[in-house]
Amino acid sequence: MKKTIVGAGLSGMVAAINLAQKGHDVEILEKAAGIGGVSLELEAIYKQRYVFGDMTPFDLESLSNYINVDLRHRYTEIDDNYFFKSLLLARFYIYEKKHDLTFPEKLQVKLIERGPRKSSLDYFIYLTALEHGVRFHFGTSIEGKDFKQLPEGTILSTGMFIGTYKMLDIPYTPISGYFANRKMEDYNGPKVIAHFDKYMKDFCLFTLINGVGEALLFQKNNPLTEESKKWYIKDLEEKEGITFSDWHLSEAMLAAPTASIRNPRLFHEKFILSGTLAGMQDPFGAFGVHGALISGKIAAMAVENREKAMIEFKRMNKWWQLSYCIKKFMDVGHPLVAHYLLDLFLGLLNYYDLSLLFRFVTAVPGFMELKNNKKELPI
Numbered sequence: 217m218k219k220t221i222v223g224a225g226l227s228g229m230v231a232a233i234n235l236a237q238k239g240h241d242v243e244i245l246e247k248a249a250g251i252g253g254v255s256l257e258l259e260a261i262y263k264q265r266y267v268f269g270d271m272t273p274f275d276l277e278s279l280s281n282y283i284n285v286d287l288r289h290r291y292t293e294i295d296d297n298y299f300f301k302s303l304l305l306a307r308f309y310i311y312e313k314k315h316d317l318t319f320p321e322k323l324q325v326k327l328i329e330r331g332p333r334k335s336s337l338d339y340f341i342y343l344t345a346l347e348h349g350v351r352f353h354f355g356t357s358i359e360g361k362d363f364k365q366l367p368e369g370t371i372l373s374t375g376m377f378i379g380t381y382k383m384l385d386i387p388y389t390p391i392s393g394y395f396a397n398r399k400m401e402d403y404n405g406p407k408v409i410a411h412f413d414k415y416m417k418d419f420c421l422f423t424l425i426n427g428v429g430e431a432l433l434f435q436k437n438n439p440l441t442e443e444s445k446k447w448y449i450k451d452l453e454e455k456e457g458i459t460f461s462d463w464h465l466s467e468a469m470l471a472a473p474t475a476s477i478r479n480p481r482l483f484h485e486k487f488i489l490s491g492t493l494a495g496m497q498d499p500f501g502a503f504g505v506h507g508a509l510i511s512g513k514i515a516a517m518a519v520e521n522r523e524k525a526m527i528e529f530k531r532m533n534k535w536w537q538l539s540y541c542i543k544k545f546m547d548v549g550h551p552l553v554a555h556y557l558l559d560l561f562l563g564l565l566n567y568y569d570l571s572l573l574f575r576f577v578t579a580v581p582g583f584m585e586l587k588n589n590k591k592e593l594p595i
Contacts, residue, residue, distance in 0.1 A: 217241065219519060221371040222358055224251050226505065227491030228373025229341045229350070230283050230512025235519060236348040237284060244350060247357040251342045252332030253375055254470065258395065259332070262464045266397050267331045268430055269423030271303060271408050272505045274326035278586035279506070283513045285344055299337040300326040301425060306408040308562060309455065311555045315562045316406070324587075327407055328505055329425045337505070359383070366487070371515045373490045375508075378471040380493055384484055387475035392440045392467050393432055394448075396460035400429035405456060412558055413451075414551035415444040418502070422458060431460060434502065436472050440465075474499045474543070480536050482518060482529040490515035495533065498579045499540040507532070507581035532582035539579035 219235050221228045224246035232242045248256045255266040280287045303325045308315045319325040329336045345352075358366065363383055374380040381388035403424055411420040417438065422431045433440055433448050445463070452458045473479045473495040480495030482488065490496070494515075496507030510532055518525035546554045 218243070219369070219371070220245065220367055221373060222246075222366065223373035223375060223491075224248075224342070224352060224354075225253055225373045225375045225491050226338065226341055226508040227375075227494075227496070227512035227515065228371060229338075229345045230285060230509055231371050231373065231490055231515040232350040232512075233341075233345050233348050234284055234513055234516035236345075236350055238516075238520070240519075242350045244345075244352050245356040245358055246352060246354050249354050250332055251338045252336070253330070253338065254377075254466075255331030257377075257469070258464065258466065262462075264397065264462065264464075265331075265333075266395065266430070267329060267333060267336075267425070267428040268432075269408070269425040270328045270330055270503075270505050271306065271421075271423065272326060272328060272503050273324055273580050273583045274300065274328065274506060275324040275583075275587060279509060282586055283509050285341065285509075287340070298426075299329050299335060299340050301407065303327045303408060305406055306410065307406040309409070309411045309413070309451070310558045310562060311413055311551070313559060314455075317562070327423060327425050330505075333426075335426045368486045369488060369519060370486070371488045371490055371519075372493055373512070373515070375492050376470040376472065376504075378469060381471050381473075384487070386473070386481070386484060386493070387479055388471035389436045389474045390468065391470040391472055392435045392438070392465075393470065394440055394445055394463055394465055396431045396463045398429055398460055398462075399427055400424055400458075401427045403429060403458075405458075409452075409456060409458075411448060411451060412554065413447070414555070415447045416440065417547050417550050417554070420448045420452075422452060422456070429458070429460075431458070436474060439467060472499075472502065473497060474540065477537055477540050480529070480533045482514065482526055483522070488515050488518045494529075495536065496581045498581065499536065500543045500579050503580045506583050510582040510586070532585055534585075535579050536581065 218241045221232050221244045224244050235242050258266045276287050305318050407424045409422040416435045418435045420433045490511045491508040492504050494511050496511040497504040514525050514529050
């Protein structure tokens with residue numbers, strides 16, 4: 217049976233692989249010229265290669281078993297082209313106070329490369345999809361009447377791009393981003409550095425993976441201010457000696473599924489949703505890689521058993537509302553509430569051997585559920 221998926225994101229490709237494994241004839245329609253999502257879009261606009269590093273809990277064994285994709289089989293981790301690096305330490309600046317966190321191995325924190333390069337997770341999943349006979353139609357934009365004429369049960373995996381939210385009238389929060397990339401092959405500092413401060417309600421993040429450094433300011437709902445941009449550029453240079461020559465603004469292009477506490481949804485009208493569009497992104501820290509992968513499996517499940525898929529979708533998102541409420545509380549009381557809670561939380565970690573961090577990662581869709589049950593759940 218022929219199945220159509222719109223969007224060659226992580227969740228769409230995982231859904232395609234699972235459906236192909238069940239004997240379906242699967243095609244993916246993708247508006248871009250290749251895989252890479254936001255990175256490829258920015259590359260087209262600014263004529264510069266963009267690489268993003270995502271810090272995320274990422275248990276290779278449990279994820280591989282659940283999504284029916286072996287995430288370990290192409291390379292060894294020491295290979296420079298591997299899409300992830302185990303993350304042992306991350307640096308956090310909480311309102312000027314520095315915290316260096318060393319992660320226990322059992323937490324399975326990874327730094328994941330995202331984007332169009334052959335060393336990215338996107339490309340890894342793409343090759344796996346090709347091996348399963350999935351057909352890709354790049355440069356195929358589905359909008360307006362064409363969108364409404366898609367077959368019943370089409371899976372939508374359009375990620376953070378704002379257009380699908382608007383076409384389907386799904387509540388969304390617009391995102392402002394300010395990005396910079398460059399090669400940093402001689403850098404020896406922390407591979408992840410996050411800044412939380414009064415200048416913005418979300419965060420700033422520096423990452424380095426496979427020789428490329430990336431920095432971003434990230435804020436939902438409210439546009440970034442010139443003050444916040446100048447502060448972060450100066451702070452990153454003064455505290456860490458990290459500089460970028462070119463910064464690019466991204467507005468009115470991306471969205472997050474955080475405009476309603478009822479936003480996580482597997483079905484909408486005649487469509488099956490997956491990934492960020494389905495709400496599988498932690499509202500607090502915007503962790504989305506883990507949720508995208510498992511939601512691809514659930515979307516494929518929904519093609520053959522809607523009720524079973526819905527039960528699984530709810531199980532994987534059971535902490536979403538709590539994370540949503542905590543983030544709203546911090547935003548309303550910004551900056552004092554965020555300052556106090558984050559500083560208290562990271563301070564306590566020095567006494568509790570990071571056990572509290574396990575409570576925090578319950579907000580990452582499906583992470584603790586897979587940690588507690590590593591057996592594959594068949595479609």
